[in-house]
Amino acid sequence: MGDTPGLDPSERSHSDLIILWGLNAAATSIHSMADAQAARRRGAQVWAVDTYHTPTCAAVDRAIMVKPGSDAALALGMLRVIVDEGLPDHRFIADQVQGFDELCAQTLPDCSPEAMARVCGIPADTIRSLAREYAAARAPYIQVGGGLTRYANGAMTVRCLTALPAVTGAWQQPGGGLFCGTATGTAFPLSLVTREDFMATPTRIVNMNRLGAALSNLETPPVMGLYVYHSNPAVIAPDQNAIIRGLGRDDLFTVVHERFLTDTARYADIVLPATSSLEHPDLYRSYGSYQAQRCNAVIAPIGQAKSNWDTFCLLAQGMGWDLPFFRQSADDLIEQLLAVPNSWRDQAATRRLRQGEPVLLTPPASSRGPWLTRSGRIELLNPAEPEPLLRLLPTHAEQDGFPLRLQPSVSPHCLNSSFNEREDLLARRGEPTLLMHPGDAGDRGLREGMTVLVHNREGSLELLLRVTGQVPAGTVVSEGVYRLDLSPVGRGINALTSQRLTDRGEGSTLYDCAVEVCAA
Secondary structure, three states: OOOOOOOOHHHHHHOOEEEEEOOOHHHHOHHHHHHHHHHHHOOOEEEEEEOOOOOOHHHOOEEEEOOOOOHHHHHHHHHHHHHHOOOOOHHHHHHHEEOHHHHHHHHHHHOOHHHHHHHHOOOHHHHHHHHHHHHHOOOEEEEEOOHHHOOOOHHHHHHHHHHHHHHHOHHHOOOOEEEOOOOOHHHOOOHHHHOHHHOOOOOOOOOHHHHHHHHHOOOOOOOOEEEEEOOOHHHHOOOHHHHHHHHOOOOOEEEEEEOOOOOOHHHOOEEEEEOOOOOOOEEEEOOOOOEEEEEOOOOOOOOOOEOHHHHHHHHHHHOOOOOHHHHOOHHHHHHHHHHOOEOOEOHHHHHHHHOOOOEEOOOOOOOOOOOOOOOOOEEOEOOOOOOOEOOOOOOOHHHOOOOEEEEEEOOOOOEOOEOOOOHHHHHHHOOOEEEEOHHHHHHOOOOOOOEEEEEOOOOEEEEEEEEOOOOOOOEEEEEOOOOHHHOOOOOOHHHOOOOOEOOOOOOEOOOOEEEEEEEO
């Protein structure tokens, strides 16, 4: 899809089929869940594709459980059925799609429903049924969640899902298509904030998904200082053991700017108190929609708390950067962002932003074409990619040699490690738990309520076992990220995840994890 902007999520109101794919919306996208429920009341079908029976699955018309990391196999199996049964929109394909013939000739012959059923763990007839119903829908809408991207094949998986509306021509109808997210970075001149022009020379970039390696690598030049804000890497970053070893270095100077004494803050040499969003002005862009809003501080900063902006300005002055840029207020900077004309917003929208009203930004290009790709078409075949054509790629876990796929899933009672300070929410979550299928538990002589040891090459931890049919055989699940003091071994679920990266984009593979489980 290139630089084509994402759909406006409000288009869901026109959809007759909504597929929440890899998106536990009840925990991670409550507004999407509300829209899906409203669509059901209007008569639309809502499906959920996930790796176990999440709370979202309990609130939809059809729930499809796939093996972790096998979503592309389901999509390719559906595409094979659509092609075999004469269901593509050939006129749309001829006008708008690149690579359909190559897909049919080179990839789909190996993607029969029977072959893909063995990969993704659902019956071949179910794949056929899903394909027929999807192709028959007037305006099917696929919302792609972050979950299915966190595997070694995550980028290719998203490409395979994107082929479904391209082959069926779903883009031609309001409410039809595929939504991965929104990108509004060009709606404001963010270079006025990032100021890369201040750098005299380029600097190295450390991928946070490999922070453990960066902190452990003592070759030249080693990382000697770490400044943490808006994050809690001791708990949420992959390969927790490597992260904690790095944070524990005596020669690493660590500063954490925070509102709470997080697990990362406990390793800091200095903890700086941070303001909450109620204590500083800001210009907010949305995650998953095109809304924007300028907000003022509601209360004065409490105690010695300072915002990111004020702290960075003080640091700059302390380091001798006596530039006018660092002597302005956050409101001054926000006004600069609003003062530059932009095709995303007209003068009326900018005026409303200045007044603190929510504004729906308008992408300068359509989400329904012309497609902003090199070819001007939706590219199922992209010669510029290392993998030009869609195909099935393996996960890391398939090659790890451990029998169970671990899903470090989300909890409706927290947001990553946020809200871990709320004792009432912790009480509702209960202690850290492993969900396991009765067959897998029986094979290992494990019983409900036991403390079990979950382990792989990265590490191990103990969890309370819950035996449930809501988890498919071969998959185990642990919901939520907990404080380390709630674990008997002082480790969380990311003690089991690795620093390996996705096939494109250098994303995390937090869900691409294989383990074994035994009695503790």
